[in-house]
Amino acid sequence: MTLADVAAAAGVSVATASVAITGRRSGNCRVSVSVAEKIRETARRLNYRPNLQARNLSTRRTRTIAVLIKRAAWHNAMFYVSACQRVLRERGYCESVMLYPDNELASERQHFDLCIERQVEGVIAMPLIDLAGRANVELFNRLREDEGVPVVQLGIALEGCTAPSVVTDEIGGMAKAVTLLHAMGHRRIAHATMIGYDDPGAFNPFRAAHLRYQGYLKGMSELGLEPTVFVPTTGAIDTDTLYESSTQLSSMILAASPRPTAIVALSDFTGAALISGLSHAGLSLPADMSVIAAGDQPFCKMLRPALTTLAPPFEREGELATLELLKMIEGAAGESHSLLPSLINRESIAAVR
Amino acid sequence: MTLADVAAAAGVSVATASVAITGRRSGNCRVSVSVAEKIRETARRLNYRPNLQARNLSTRRTRTIAVLIKRAAWHNAMFYVSACQRVLRERGYCESVMLYPDNELASERQHFDLCIERQVEGVIAMPLIDLAGRANVELFNRLREDEGVPVVQLGIALEGCTAPSVVTDEIGGMAKAVTLLHAMGHRRIAHATMIGYDDPGAFNPFRAAHLRYQGYLKGMSELGLEPTVFVPTTGAIDTDTLYESSTQLSSMILAASPRPTAIVALSDFTGAALISGLSHAGLSLPADMSVIAAGDQPFCKMLRPALTTLAPPFEREGELATLELLKMIEGAAGESHSLLPSLINRESIAAVR
DNA sequence: TTGAAAGCGCTAACAT
């Protein structure tokens, strides 16, 4: 069922049918309303569907953008993607979500190729940094320079990458958490994190851990407080198993002297492990220990006490990234954004006794 | 940068270049190895990328399949999708994930259109049933019959839909849970569920709730046990807020007399609410009450006690769905599958005292 | 072993 069939059935030329169906004017010409209606009616009757491949080939536009999601970010990605879809739909674009569920650089490369071959007009990517500290920076830059397809980075900004980025202000967020705890009377505020937090390299695969550590440091130093950090000594270095590797933190914290009265945890997984371990050891939370985490994972509200956490503005980030990309597709320069998370105060913090 | 450019640069015709680059024989003809190598070298040098739109238009094949995910299933979808990608890649297909984050029937329809327009060769969809009990059954059937594109349903089988389905055996799973509890000495085993569980209609939007209820019933009756079910009296009927609406269940269960010794919960969200509410009321879990849930959400392991749950074999389901689809694309008939979940025994059940 | 040419379904000048 092609345009030609519809045109034949309606007794007009393909050009006329094309104009009628896409509702567009060709040059200064239109189709008379009556003919147009007849054509559309015929199309409907014949159950005609335009072939996008052909249309795109002809117009040399696809109005398609790609969203590249890494497996590690899948859970947050829903918020990104739904915001993204909303703005794209409003502007007549369609998107095509491609994911690289294995967190491999090679896989990211392969998807970039696919983007080019599919002629996408832009890509929103959550860049990968592998365990060896490598990233596809060159590729990101070339995609823009050689192929002319605009890119925006979401969630993390790769050093040396020319594409604008939309990220969470991890440093500001953690400093905010420290400040809040301080205002509640806490003075011995510790940080619970993961192996790798102290690598300041731009390609630390756990960059967020380092950023959050810095935010903690910043908050503490502004208040004249002495920082203390707890790190597991063993366990896989891997965000998938963060909960498991964080279980040993509780006893470390319990054994510390002086014992902190509040903990700023790297992530919700760390926070969950703390709540579990500390409660199990007989502490009453939050009275005996305040815990703030970061990430606002859906399980926070199901923990007892429900976990107070820093919520990154995912939807807004997705929206901004898309808006920037669209600007770039239209030829303008894109800007980067860093957005402060908001603090969702649930039940896991209390004033110091 | 087109094939013609490469051909010109290599001093051959586009036809030759095409054959050399795709590494295919046209008729009984090949390209000499030397020329082929030169062409490929030129292509590499010029950074040539084939235009898939053009290629697909010409071959009338896309080797692309669509995976349609509804928002409500996002979290499980990662497992589906990664399995799907793996088998697709092995067979030289590429997929394109499209989602309808708003859970609207209209949105599902729109995505079906897009699939047709994009000429996908098959679609794997997680069908939607809206709150009014409607579904796009007709559309599913027509996609196959009118457009000739094979479809497989994932996660739920729509009544009257001719497409094969790959689903979890909810009934068998729940019966298994009941049996296990019985073997641990429990006799007063209750079911905690949601509003809508007792609607036997094929288009009950909470079909899974009804299926699980039936599984519970089946298990109980096989053992000659008397069923008891607890349902919230108020609250939004919505899987997004299942945790919130389940909070009132704990006091209902506590007030019951005789009080059950074990609960089979509709889902992990219900189970989490129970663990929280029951513990808060002073019960010691699992000694005072056993809880089994279903879904194997990532947060199960973070609860205290960690939630014992029925884990649907997502990866296997995604794999089977893809395999069936591929079979259908190759002209064979697809078969349906119903897979039993496995019981992940964590800490929330114990022998009756 | 290679090239010429037709065509995939559609759009867009240009002509009528």
Added chain:
DNA sequence: ATGTTAGCGCTTTCAA
């Protein structure tokens, strides 16, 4: 207001 025609980038007979 409508039709004619020439592509878009690629594949694929068919001929050389």
